[in-house]
Amino acid sequence: MRSLLLLSLLAAPSLAAEPVPAPRRPVHTYSIVARDPQTGELGVAVQSHWFSVGAVVPWAEAGVGAVATQSFVDPSYGKLGLELMKAGRGAPEALAGLLAADSASQVRQVGMVDASGRVAAHTGDKCITAAGHVVGEGFSVQANMMEKDTVWPAMAKAYRETKGDLAERMLAALEAAEAQGGDIRGKQSAAIIVVSGQPTGRSWVDRKFDLRVEDHPVPLKELRRLVTLQRAYNLMNEGDLAIERKDTEAALKAYSAAEALAPGNAEMVFWHAVSLINVGKVDDALPLLQKTYKLDPRWKELLKRLPKSGLLPEDPKLMNRLLGTAK
Incomplete structure (x- = not known):
């Protein structure tokens, strides 16, 4: 009608x-x-x-x-x-x-x-x-x-x-x-x-x-900043979809491009690291995690909560290593 x-x-x-x-x-x-x-x-x-x-x-x-x-x-x-x-x-x-x-x-x-x-x-x-x-x-x-x-x-x-x-x-x-x-x-x-x-x-x-x-x-300057940040998050989403397709190379390329657009964004660095861990690239993930911990130590606490939600393996030795407490 x-x-x-x-x-x-x-x-x-x-x-x-x-x-x-x-x-x-x-x-x-x-x-x-x-x-x-x-x-x-x-x-x-x-x-x-x-x-x-x-x-x-x-x-x-x-x-x-x-x-x-x-x-x-x-x-x-x-x-x-x-x-x-x-x-x-x-x-x-x-x-x-x-x-x-x-x-x-x-x-x-x-x-x-x-x-x-x-x-x-x-x-x-x-x-x-x-x-x-x-x-x-x-x-x-x-x-x-x-x-x-x-x-x-x-x-x-x-x-x-x-x-x-x-x-x-x-x-x-x-x-x-x-x-x-x-x-x-x-x-x-x-x-x-x-x-x-x-x-x-x-x-x-x-x-x-x-x-x-x-x-x-200066609204246009701020709008351009937000557009750049949105581009970075769009790339993060592309990386996540690539992980679902088990296309690790495409995922890491998208994550790296996202971080280049938004340097210093701990959110992007953290989840990039988590994705690396889940495809077995722990050594590559460690410096990224250290970067987030320096920005805010509460990222360590969040990391410890991920295995219960199925976002990281239930592996105490791995967790100690990721937190920097492994002996």
């Missing part, structure tokens, strides 16, 4: 639900929605001088699309936009239907991309200047209340020219916006979502990045 209702909204927008009143203040500033043509991944990233921008602006669903809804924001553009695209409407058609049903469309700014890479954007003529957008191949950048009108062209240029995965390219677009002066009010929060191109039926697996900086003096 919900899909039929949404489809009828497109067919006869005058019969849509009652319009949502516009908020009294413009909430959000610059964002990007994009689809990676190589992987099919879909993403949205945003920065604003507003608390917790990630709670409202970015929307994405694997195999469906991504939406950024901002200016005098109406969050229903995110939810309904995804539902319309899931029902088979392309991003341009979905956005056109939602705008036609919105009596306050002149103050909205929205970017959408669907799973086929079709893109649509709207900047209402009453969005606070400087405001505008650029639609490119598989992406859209949009900004309002900017210090100057060079922001969104700089975002588009950075996205097109940056090498790397979708998260990296979207971060580059945000950083290019800030380099042009960004939001005339300053900066406060940021967020990024990247989902897989094909849904697995497990949304927690489909979300490659889902990070928010709620309140920070």
